[in-house]
Amino acid sequence: MIDGSTSPYLVLYPDRVAAAYRALGAALPGARIRYAVKATPVPEVLLALAAAGAEFDVASPGEIELCLGLGIAPELLCYGNTVKKAAQIAGAHARGVRRYAFDTADDLRRIARHAPGAEVECRFLPATPPSRTPFGGKFGCAPGEVAPLLTMARDLGLVPAGPYFHVGSQQTDPAAWRIGLEQAGRIAGELAAAGIPVRSVNIGGGLPIPYAEPAPGLAELGAVITAAAREHLPPGTALVVEPGRALTGAAGELHCEVVAVRIAPDGRRWVYLDVGRYSGLAETENEYIVYRIATERDGDPRTEAVLAGPTCDGDDVLYQCTRILLPVTLRAGDRVRILDAGAYTASYASVSFNGFPPLTVHVTGAEREWVQS
Ligand SMILES: Cc1ncc(COP(=O)(O)O)c(C=O)c1O
Incomplete structure (x- = not known):
């Protein structure tokens, strides 16, 4: 029994996290689920998700060390924060992290220099409706910049993975993913014209949960995302989804x-x-x-x-x-x-x-x- 005398305290149920992971897997069959560690960086949660087969989105050296310290393989990590120093990239690379997100030519050059040969996703700012906790304009290049930046990535010796967008956290409008995927599809066409196959499209996090206000469920969102991916992406493109809240909220x-x-x-x-x-x-x-x-x-x-x-x-x-x-x-x-x-x-x-x-x-x-x- 938990001693309530030390109020306040948070009680976490890793079983519920594992159940949410399974529900998301069922809603988005075939998608790679990359848990955003920042949501709940608690060892038992990370271990439950690792056991379930998750990848991990990390935002800092601290989150990398947390995952590696639990025995999570570095190949499962993606350094998803587009705001990072050269020393942080070099440190991540030295620890075996081989996947990175970026949204500027500057960051891309730093990755090429300090994490040679890495796989990179280019984050763009999608034209989606605002979410409950929006990012504003903090992250993401213009959609038209993605193909030139991923072409530059290839020329720098990196491995272009594909476009990446995040519709804002606690996004309750399913149309947001449809819009993002339509934009990602256009980018995939531009990349194909440049001779770059799209390996994956990262559709970010943002999947909502009901709080005082209701939210669409995973099955409904999964159906919208699956249909939009089928309509707009080249056949065989892998989907990566990067939830935090939907798994641990x-x-x-x-x-x-x-x-x-x-x-x-x-x-x-x-x-x-x-x-x-x-x-x-x-x-x-x-x-x-x-x-x-x-x-x-x-x-x-x-x-x-x-x-x-x-x-x-x-x-x-x-x-x-x-x-x-x-x-x-x-x-x-x-x-x-x-x-x-x-x-x-x-x-x-x-x-x-x-x-x-x-x-x-x-x-x-x-x-x-x-x-x-
Ligand atoms: C890069 C990135 N990926 C994924 C997430 C997870 O978002 P959510 O908890 O809304 O699913 C966040 C949240 O801030 C993020 O910054």
Whole structure:
């Protein structure tokens, strides 16, 4: 049994991660599934996915060392972060990493110099609808730049894999992948004209999970993606999918506690939890992700509340525009569970903001071992 006295803490269920992996495999038959380690870089999660046959998208030397330290083969890793230093590429290459993503000629030259002979994917910015947590313009070249850049990759002695796009995290519009694949198909045509066969198309992550708002399921998304790939890509092109949230989001629950409840001078009821923006709930920024919340008084009448975290920072407010209904009887000391909080929580928690420790993570082998509060 997990000792609840150390609230807050995240409980992760690797069995659920493995089940999500199988569901995605069934929705996208034949696709290579490359888990985005950043979502939940927890050893038991990585090992469960390695056992299931996953590849791994790593964003930094730290994530590379984490995977290799667990015995994951370097051939299974792809350095997917397009923002990296020469020394980081050289370090990755020295550790056996042979796959890289890039989106500029500059990064490509660095890869050619420090990871000679590597396989490269060129990330472009797709013209897709915004997701719940969008990347904005931070990553990706223009679609028209991909073929010239991958031609340059070949001329630099690298192995061009193909185009790569990411439709933004928690993307709830299936059309986003259709649009991205149509663009990737056009790029494949340009590459063919340049004498470069497309080995794979990386359709990124972004697969959503239901939070307070519903989201399309994996089967529906898989059908859209499979149909679009068949329509737009050359026959035999491998699909790579790079999920984080869809594999680990529903595999975790964040257990926390009410610190205080008050009616503020603004007349609103404020509920303060012992977990907040800086201890794991970073994705509540701009109220992008609205988690489902369970309390031990859920049978009681509910009214609106502003939900805030425990630090002295004015930004540490989870929801004040989104309408959150909580039991009127809620009071200090009550236990609260933030549901579907397995992704982008523990990995986002600060090391010591206001002196609060990083989020504790408990991993449980089987659902039945966990007795819910
Ligand atoms: C390069 C890359 N790949 C994959 C992912 C995973 O995205 P998601 O968790 O939305 O599936 C991310 C998330 O930020 C990413 O940056």
